[in-house]
Amino acid sequence: MKLELNDIQGTVLRNRPMPYFGSYLLFSVQEKAGARLLLRRLLPYITTAADWEHPLEDAWINVVFTFEGLKKLGLGNDILLGFPKEFQQGMAARKEFLGDTGDNDPQYWDMPHGGTGFDIGLFVMANEETLREQKISIGHRALAGIAGVTLTTRLDVGVPPNLREHFGYRDGLSRPFIEGEGGTPLAGQGLPVKAGEFLLGYENELGEVAKGPGPEVFWKNGTYIAIRKLKQNVMAFRNFLKSQSETAAGQEFVAAKMMGRWRSGCPLALSPDRDDPELATDKERHNAFSYYDDDLEGFKTPVGSHIRRVNPRDALKDTIVNSRLHIILRRGAAYGPMLPDDAIEDDGIDRGIIIAMINANPGRQFEFVQSQWINDGNFISQGSRTDPILGRKDIADDFVYPAKPVRKHMTGLAAFTLTRGGEHVFLPGIRGLRWLIDADPDEQLLI
Amino acid sequence: MENLQNIQENERTKFAQAVTNQPDGPGKRVGKRGELVLFGKVCPGGAELFRKRLPQFQAEAAYWEKRVGTVHDFRAFLFDNDTRILFLITYDGDFKTYVSDIITQAHEWFDNFFPGIWEGYAGSHDPRSVQLVMDGALTSELFYVAHPDVTVNDIEKMKKLSKAVNDMLDAAN
Numbered sequence: 001m002k003l004e005l006n007d008i009q010g011t012v013l014r015n016r017p018m019p020y021f022g023s024y025l026l027f028s029v030q031e032k033a034g035a036r037l038l039l040r041r042l043l044p045y046i047t048t049a050a051d052w053e054h055p056l057e058d059a060w061i062n063v064v065f066t067f068e069g070l071k072k073l074g075l076g077n078d079i080l081l082g083f084p085k086e087f088q089q090g091m092a093a094r095k096e097f098l099g100d101t102g103d104n105d106p107q108y109w110d111m112p113h114g115g116t117g118f119d120i121g122l123f124v125m126a127n128e129e130t131l132r133e134q135k136i137s138i139g140h141r142a143l144a145g146i147a148g149v150t151l152t153t154r155l156d157v158g159v160p161p162n163l164r165e166h167f168g169y170r171d172g173l174s175r176p177f178i179e180g181e182g183g184t185p186l187a188g189q190g191l192p193v194k195a196g197e198f199l200l201g202y203e204n205e206l207g208e209v210a211k212g213p214g215p216e217v218f219w220k221n222g223t224y225i226a227i228r229k230l231k232q233n234v235m236a237f238r239n240f241l242k243s244q245s246e247t248a249a250g251q252e253f254v255a256a257k258m259m260g261r262w263r264s265g266c267p268l269a270l271s272p273d274r275d276d277p278e279l280a281t282d283k284e285r286h287n288a289f290s291y292y293d294d295d296l297e298g299f300k301t302p303v304g305s306h307i308r309r310v311n312p313r314d315a316l317k318d319t320i321v322n323s324r325l326h327i328i329l330r331r332g333a334a335y336g337p338m339l340p341d342d343a344i345e346d347d348g349i350d351r352g353i354i355i356a357m358i359n360a361n362p363g364r365q366f367e368f369v370q371s372q373w374i375n376d377g378n379f380i381s382q383g384s385r386t387d388p389i390l391g392r393k394d395i396a397d398d399f400v401y402p403a404k405p406v407r408k409h410m411t412g413l414a415a416f417t418l419t420r421g422g423e424h425v426f427l428p429g430i431r432g433l434r435w436l437i438d439a440d441p442d443e444q445l446l447i
Numbered sequence: 448m449e450n451l452q453n454i455q456e457n458e459r460t461k462f463a464q465a466v467t468n469q470p471d472g473p474g475k476r477v478g479k480r481g482e483l484v485l486f487g488k489v490c491p492g493g494a495e496l497f498r499k500r501l502p503q504f505q506a507e508a509a510y511w512e513k514r515v516g517t518v519h520d521f522r523a524f525l526f527d528n529d530t531r532i533l534f535l536i537t538y539d540g541d542f543k544t545y546v547s548d549i550i551t552q553a554h555e556w557f558d559n560f561f562p563g564i565w566e567g568y569a570g571s572h573d574p575r576s577v578q579l580v581m582d583g584a585l586t587s588e589l590f591y592v593a594h595p596d597v598t599v600n601d602i603e604k605m606k607k608l609s610k611a612v613n614d615m616l617d618a619a620n
Contacts, residue, residue, distance in 0.1 A: 096470045206551065206574065322551050371471075
């Protein structure tokens, strides 16, 4: 099985440069002619999976669309109504199902969504901070002199050299191996996942070819990305750890139990009693574990810990859940400055994480994981208990893990993260993008 | 709750449960409990097959539903002169979200029973089967459940806990 690498936008298959300095540029469209001209100018710069290693002008640029954006570009209802319901409605409208209520409600979001002016998005990536500005200037140059398209939001993100996110965890350790992506799977990546879970036009884990609406040229090699902007309350997180233990080692242990990995990235499954930072950096070892035979009850990796919820591996083998239908390809990047380690109070500066989850079926993948595994506990017989790190805390605010002689039960977990943006976007293949630009024969654009 | 303006408050209505529609698909919802009514057409000759295969389907029901882990009860019957089939299910949580899992994971149970009985059932590996379920699904008008916040998993846990407490009390005695 071969993937058409030169037609697939690179972010689907390729890891980002490390360290990494990126920006999300969000555009609002008032006139479709202007939007098409912008896309036409950007087209040569879009980085595919084939040229990821040697991108033009050292820029990695990918382009996405919200449902509202595609509507404004003039796609007809025959195509628009064939999109998945989740994409059509947009993430803000899905708030009840996704648990974005209360303090997470879309009324508090500061990143636009499809209903508030996010029509087209550019992801720009560079491996040096100075280079990022040059890359962004490509976006500005493309926009020059175009009426009817407005750059509304720029959000800088990145992964700092220590590879940690704001709570101090090393991020980006585990990802599925996609059939046809090239290379060989690392230990612990398991059976390659069918490409149709992440790309339209290929067979998925149900044995069907994942399809999009309209002509095949439009959707083939495209996919959907669920974008989430989560504000992190770092001081609340640190204070919670301190409330659980007086010693630094004890706090590290609690942080590890909540995540399922030590903050170094070392998995509890392989080193349950002490951190082993060397193991964390060993790509052939840091994912080489499963749960069913070794730790079904969660004595090492708690069943309610973050990594075991969002990627249960083989833990749910005895249940009706087919975990292979709910795999997402996740890319996280931090925004905002790190809170200094010795800070004694919150500095009031906004910081958090932008998570991009690539999935060919947003309902069966991202939305399933968010609604069933992050914001509920019934699948692991834990009632309404939610993810200790990412879950909503208005319906349950406790976390439990088995220990000897008795279980450890912690209460009073705060909302360590708050949703501050979210949208389902469509990332077309290169031919799809070209089709989208040329779809309206009435418009012969001057470049 | 719908049509609140049509309710005359009295000493009985203060026990009213908050009934909503499932946030993501057919069926009503009270707390964690959902319900589903599912209609289908019976194939010609399907009624005989239904009766022939039913004992095996019934005998395996507890095994499969335990694996599903969220179903409180499940009923099926033929009506309209054996031309139509009706399923009634109450379960925990969301329905549509799990359709693909249930159909692919319990395929043996379904595929040994439904072909030739349920018109349009194309086998568990055929995406049309998920569509058949969604197309035939209806939402009840009335829904009441006892203990809407207790799931099948919660009941399992409570039983275990209750037994452990009783064993401890017996031991102390």
